[in-house]
Amino acid sequence: MSELKRTPLFDEHVRLKGKLVDFAGWEMPLQFDSIINEHNLVRKVAGLFDVSHMGEIEIAGPDAIDFSDYLVTNSVSSLKNGAIVYSPMCNEKGGIVDDVLVYRLNNAKTMFVVNASNKDKDFKWITSNKGSFDVKIKDASADFAQIAFQGPRAEEILSEVSQVRLEKIPFYHFEYGRVNGIKALVSRTGYTGEDGFELYVDPEAAVALWRKILELGSSIGVKPIGLGARDTLRFEAAYMLYGNELNDYNSPLEAGLKWTVKMEKDFIGKEVLEEQLANGTKYKLKGLELSGKSIARHGFEVFDGEKKIGWITSGIFSPTLQKSLALAYLEKEYWKIGSEVQVEIRGKRSPATVVKTPFYRGSVKSKG
Template identity: 50%
Template sequence: MAELKRTPLYEEHKAAKAKLIDFGGWEMPVQYSGVIEEHQAVRKNAGLFDVSHMGEIDVQGKDALSFVQRIITNDASKLEDGKILYSPMCYPDGGIVDDLLVYQHTPEHFLLVVNASNTAKDFSWILEQVDNFQVTVENISDQYAQLALQGPQAEKILQGLTNVDLSALKYYTFCYGEVDDIRCLISRTGYTGEDGFEIYASSQSARQLWRRILEVGSAKGIQPIGLGARDTLRFEARLPLYGNELGENITPLEAGLGIFVKLDKSDFIGRDVLLKQKEQGVPRKLVGLEMIGRGIARSHYPLQKNGEEIGFVTSGSYSPTLDKNIALGLIRTDLAVLGETVDVVIRGKAVQAKIIPSLFYKRS
């Protein structure tokens, strides 16, 4: 069995008595005080996440912009220096390689932030696409630690540690600045449905940053947050997870990410298939589900209508914010009707659920 990788914050998690699990080959904290308590801390106050396992891929060269345009479905030509774009990245058949964030330093220099479990696969795939583009592509994941500070108190907490005017940092933009005298890249992004920041620093600086943010945030109710609450938070806000809502057998259009697929831009990998799918109509659609019967719909449980299989659950859990058992499911488009019922097959038993709007939570 391969040895699990650890982030620079592993000793901090151990000292905090976090419950550690194998997450895509990384030994990561799933919870500290408990998933529901941590979830509510982020919704009400603030939470600090170790996301140092995420992958960072650097793309530089005179063809950097046209290369990035080729490999993503969104339109990077709309970016400006210091701005960020979310995008799927597809195979030629329209299936999803990964979803990622594109940071533009300049039109000749981009940072791609990819999912931890996909970093090696993504890097290999991106390298294969270089062809005649004049670019260099480098996996620089080991150089970075990444912390995510999320929640209504996030700006006030971080402002106490930085010389950057955070009120001027708009959503999906980034800058460089000092946090506790450590040079960092600070972006106003996140994966919880709340306002917040992601802070990139050298691996050597991670423990100092972690401790100081928790120290300064203690008066504002900050808590360290594990992967358990990270999942319930992103799920309530309908933020997709690779391996659940996204995958090589699911297109971005089926996953409800059509807004991030710019079919009118220059050619990109997967465009022909996605254009055809848009013209003919998507065969499957992602829907929200609320359990009527008892039970939790877990990822990959079958979904049925009148005993016939019509799709599967992508994500499901108890929602601490709504106090209900909810799920997302990928089902036949013709059956994706609000208010209609479907059956979730839980351990061989059909349990009824109602189709509801899939954005379960939006911050006010």
């Protein structure tokens, strides 16, 4: 068994008594306090996340924009420099290799931020599809530590040490500047459903910035947050988790990500998605509300009577909404809001109703 990798903030997690777990080959904090307390803190105030395990892949050269556009279903060519787009990256069969953020750094350079568990796979995939595009591809993950500061009061706190005018950064845009005197790429992005920022800095500068943000926010209760709350927060906002909602087999259209698919351009997997748009899909990702407090876990089956009609991708008892909620792939006749189904939980069938997603909308800024 290979040794677990550690982020530049590992010693901070130990010092702060984080509960460390193996996550995608990284030794990461699952929680520092209870997951529910951490979740509620981000919803009401702000919390600090180490997301340095995420991967960064840079594409540079005369064809960087065109190649990036070819790799993902969303549009990179329509972005202005300084803008970011969320997108699936598909295989030839329309399944999802990964879901990524693409940063348009300039007219000849982009940065793909990819999931930690997929970094090596993504790098191989991008490299193998280079073809005749005039680009250089670099795994730049070791060049960055990434800190996310999320919550309705994140801008207020971070502004105290930011030389970047945070209020001027629109949602899904970024600026270069200094935060607490440290060079950073500052983006208004995150995966919690709340407003906030992701800061890309030199790994050697990460500890100083981490400690400074915690110090600044201490008077209003800002604390470090683990991966447990990151998962419950993203779930309430109905953000996808690769390996749960997204995989190499289900397409962006099945995952409810039609808004990320731009059919006016060429991209890998386009032909399959064209066919699905024309003829429809058998399954689509939908939200469920379960009766009672039973939790529908990943992989549990969904039924209508004796007929199996789908499967659960993620489920929690929502700390914010105080309801048992789940995301599930369901057959077409059950897509309508209000459709009634049953989830099999430990041999028993729990009634559930199809509900609208996202389950929760927080302080996250609108793209409009």
